[in-house]
Amino acid sequence: MASKSHLRLLGELILKSIDAIESRLETESIEFPVLANPVDPSSKAESLLREADIVNATSYIVAAASQLIATVRSPVQTIMENSLLFHLPACIRAAVESNMVEIIREAGHQGIHANDIAKRNNTDPLKTARILRLLSNHYIFTEVDPDVFCINRLSSVLDSGKSAVELQEAPHHRYVNMSSISALVLMQTDEAFKGAAYLTEAFIGPGTAYSLKATDSPWNIATQTDAFLFDCTKLEPPEAILSGFKWDNLPDDSLIVDLGGSVGSTALTIAKAVPHVKLVVQDRSSVIEDAKTILQQLRAAATPATKLITVDIILPHTCQDTRVINLIPGAAVPAAPAPLLPNMGAASNMKYWLDFQMFVLGNCQERTLGHFVCLAAQGGWKVSEVHHVPGSFLGQCVSVPM
Structure with a gap:
């Protein structure tokens, strides 16, 4: 018997996922929302669509449908379509x-x-x-x-x-x-959109190609400024961080990690207000060098029982990678069914979009698991386990002192 074609496999995966969604909705006598109607966040249907099994089925449909389109459409048409997509965010911004x-x-x-x-x-x-x-x-x-x-x-x-x-x-x-x-x-279709137009200039420009400076970003080239885009956040009163989250409810010796925390001014504000917690600040290497003393003090406060939990995007490769995931408990994720890309293709797009947001606006990046392992080691930590959060593009790397 001849094996099924990629087209057939992708089509069957879409239909199987639709069956799973409709079966769940039928148990509640609910129909899937139609495009013609505005979203009703309070509806039972919207609540069901956030269930883990439905999110999973939806991801299969998105991944398979996108791969099916890429497979059946003329390559020239696909490349032309992709090269003109910049008109879409331009029109979204105009409408808003x-x-x-x-x-x-x-x-x-x-x-x-x-x-x-x-x-x-x-x-x-x-x-x-x-x-x-x-x-x-x-x-x-x-x-x-x-x-x-x-x-x-x-x-x-x-x-x-x-x-x-x-x-x-x-x-x-x-x-x-x-x-x-x-x-x-609006931020994505304005500042980031303008910066993205100069991504190539930042990527190949002799003064920026190998630079790690935040002010050598595509956005800086686009706006012809030496200022860091997010310097405006420094105008926020430092004490504002203490509002909202109930810091006092954290158990004694809880470890807080401030990623992108500069020289630790925000962490210091928290430390003064909530002295029973421990804090770690991580940022770009150039900034961390300036804050070396603070980091050494924070690291010295860690005990053998201390665990550092980093909550961030864990950027997957688009191919299968066993070099790291087989060594760390929880790092592996269920394999996507063939012939989907191992990372679920278009269903994982947001992670890669956000990676390039980091590049365009601040000349920085989201990290793969391998990057996190290396980064943790440089700070004196070893990644001991990984947790992937269902329905979220955020993951958790748990590290222990080396």
Whole structure:
């Protein structure tokens, strides 16, 4: 009997995963949410979609469908498509910044014509329609009639929940008491987007190719500045870190790791307010060198029973890697079914996007498990176990003193 083709295997994996999702929804007499309707975070369906088994099935569908498209489509068409994708974040930002999301939401299910949108946000109606049509072709908004658009499942998560009039009169109120992701999206489609255009210049430029300086990032080249993008965070009062999380509830000798903690000023604020905990600060090698004394004191405070827990993205290779994972308990993850990439392909995209956010904005990186092992060893620690958090792209590396 002839073996099944990759196309058949991918198609069957998609169908099997759909069966798993629908079977779970049927037990609750719930239908899968449709793209045409805005997200209802309080609905039972949305709650079920966050269950581990459903998340797992969804990941299989995303990985298999993306690989199926890459397999069947012309390579030239795929490369051309990918090289033009930059227009998508540009249009997303335009829609958010011009309050299109709120204007369209207020129009209801019948939608609103591009001419009327343009009158309300003082934009060109032809350009408005073109922006929304490109977004609609990527399932962000729905074109219900020619040049008439309405909100849908994807575009609804960009909604600030405020009125368009309020945003036009006080744009800076957009992010006050809101739950949508538009603030993060705007950072990605503005600062990061501009910086990403200069990634190649930073990558091959003689002055930046081998640099580890945060100010040699693509964003710095794009903006022609020597300032670090996140220097503005230094304007936040140091004591602000003590609000929110209940630091006093931590058990005695709890170890707090401040990743990217510079010379330890934030950690020092915590240490003064919560003296019963221990802290470790980690940052780029150039910064850590400046904070060597602080790190030595923190390391000296560790006992043989101390465990350092690093919670961060563990960047997987796109191929199978057994050099490290076979040596550390918990490091291995269940193998993706053939013919998927071992890392689940497109279902793991966010990890790689965030890695390049780090590169573009700060000339730094997310790390593979091998990187974490080497980094821990340089600080006097040995990675003893790894935990992968279901449904999250964050992992946990548990280290003990060497």
